[in-house]
Amino acid sequence: MKLSIADLFEKVRERKPLVHQITNFVTVNDCANATLAIGGSPVMTSSPKEVKDMVSLADALVLNFGTIDERSLEAMEIAGRTANSRNIPVILDPVGVGATPYRTEKANELLKKVSFQVIRGNASEIQRLIGGEIVTRGVDSEELEISNAELAASAANLLDSIIVVSGAIDAVSNGKHTTVIDNGNILLTNVTGTGCMATALIGAFTGVTDDYYAAAVAGISTMSISGELAAENLQQNDGTGTFRVRLIDAISRMNKELWMNGVKISEEIAN
Amino acid sequence: MKLSIADLFEKVRERKPLVHQITNFVTVNDCANATLAIGGSPVMTSSPKEVKDMVSLADALVLNFGTIDERSLEAMEIAGRTANSRNIPVILDPVGVGATPYRTEKANELLKKVSFQVIRGNASEIQRLIGGEIVTRGVDSEELEISNAELAASAANLLDSIIVVSGAIDAVSNGKHTTVIDNGNILLTNVTGTGCMATALIGAFTGVTDDYYAAAVAGISTMSISGELAAENLQQNDGTGTFRVRLIDAISRMNKELWMNGVKISEEIAN
């Protein structure tokens, strides 16, 4: 599998997939720059008046819940249905689901209306997305008694989607196979938007392959490895500002060789 | 007082207060990153549908007038009232008040509906916020005949809130005591959002102490000292882009020792 993933870096830079993203106003600029850095072409419009036409040009669609409101939810539904009818991949980032009833309710509504090929969140968000199925074992992601790999596999079966659970250990599962990635750096949690950017990267990779599982692994591992590269050689007076700049640097440099050398796919489980 | 302020840096990084910010779309990403850099946990949602639930989880609320519209003002009122009823601190950043009648009117309306524990603005904004009381002495902040310290003290009494007037000299006052901080660098005026970020920092500190006065001094002085640190050792070809990166670096590095060594609290006045 590693080789088929590694080849995606060249592919995404050759084909420059158009990645339509209806996302939040906090990290929208970061998501656009991350998409450009990996080789994709971002378009971030969210007006219900034109998302149908824009999705018709796109190679992938990313829906991000960071700052949902009635207008963006309307746009997400129109865009999601259009993408489904065109058979282009739709990626969900359920930011903050569980934090308020509004988010949880709206995410559940959207899951019924739109088919998602990949969903990426942290353990808490994915837990909440699958309701009471596993959540009874713990509320905060730190207290979970199940691993990200177990959670991803369960959620993949329940939601019929490829699930990416990101954290200190990232897990990708389609319910049958689960890949665990042991890369990353703690500084990734001290910069806003690293999760959103990871989802944007997944979106870019799904735009150039039918193997969405490989695309999901490529996207999340690119972010985690880039976190490691960005943290290397930080000088005494550097902090999270410099780290953030180097994170985009690393994404823009990422290629087959850097990825093969850096990735730690520590287990691959057949469920 | 210096020691009780200096201890806040460790506290904010230990407790990671949730700082709910209803802010503008220009500097929202900077505010989130500044909050993370000092150790807080930012959440920036502004949908009237969920701000009540989100504030219920928060340790502090920041309301920023940068790009107000009907929807964000509705959210600010709901969030502000909820925060007041929960007795968590509410911080106001009256960006641009005085520039248009709309801003001045809406700020005055909000002041009647929501109780603010801290208000931070530049001299011009604070002048306008207190109407004709002092404003007759001059219109532009450059022409003011009263010092930031005098303005802060007067405004604190009139608005019954801790007032932070930021500028070349920063002043914090509760109407009885006034603290003057003589830190900063001119480059802070050449990067957008440094005022907004200072308010976000104040918000983070108020989330970990009941001494909002100390929190206000900690927040505004952190920004001013960080401006000094960011300007140190700039190379020949560096400009405001590099300065901005180093500003976040400095906030993320700020701690008891750096603050004690750097802060210049030049006077403390008992009114």
Add this chain to the structure above:
Amino acid sequence: MKLSIADLFEKVRERKPLVHQITNFVTVNDCANATLAIGGSPVMTSSPKEVKDMVSLADALVLNFGTIDERSLEAMEIAGRTANSRNIPVILDPVGVGATPYRTEKANELLKKVSFQVIRGNASEIQRLIGGEIVTRGVDSEELEISNAELAASAANLLDSIIVVSGAIDAVSNGKHTTVIDNGNILLTNVTGTGCMATALIGAFTGVTDDYYAAAVAGISTMSISGELAAENLQQNDGTGTFRVRLIDAISRMNKELWMNGVKISEEIAN
């Protein structure tokens, strides 16, 4: 002409023109920082409730189509008409026009209601803005059979505005005279917002001179030369993150001398 342009750098830093920008939520922070870097004073409010009052304070108005919706279009119309009645320059950035019927339709509507002194876009956007006049020669900007200079001159006559076509070669035309600028770096296409920032710079320069043609050349060439300066001395591990920081650095450093040394105005055509 070169000298009258070169003198604008000092002028813009002395006068600090207030540049009101109704722009998109993706690159709004970059536009504000670029405006500050060149010496202007940005204000980005887009509420229909206050844009009339804000424009009344402004020295120039920039309208950017990046993420248009009904509300921002309403604000643009109010602001544009107010600016026209005050005789301050109005600059249009028709981002993405042609990508969806909505954008093309709304741009055409706005062109009828507001008089624009300068319009800046890439070749594809400017082609679409002038409808079928030239667009029949090719659809994608890469396939165009006419040069940016020819396109700018034609569009200037058709739209009765100064037209800036940016690309590998930038062209500025008023229909009678056309200036071609051969500066830039390919990395400018790998960072979001470089076009929007160029338009913001043009806006700042128009705020300090009646010679909008010179202002347009100053703005677009500042971005292209800054791209060259930002790409200089990039180290092995640097990428688009560092390039973006240095781009703002370069804009903030740009002055008469740097510009005179760097600019390549390769032809000046009298049509």
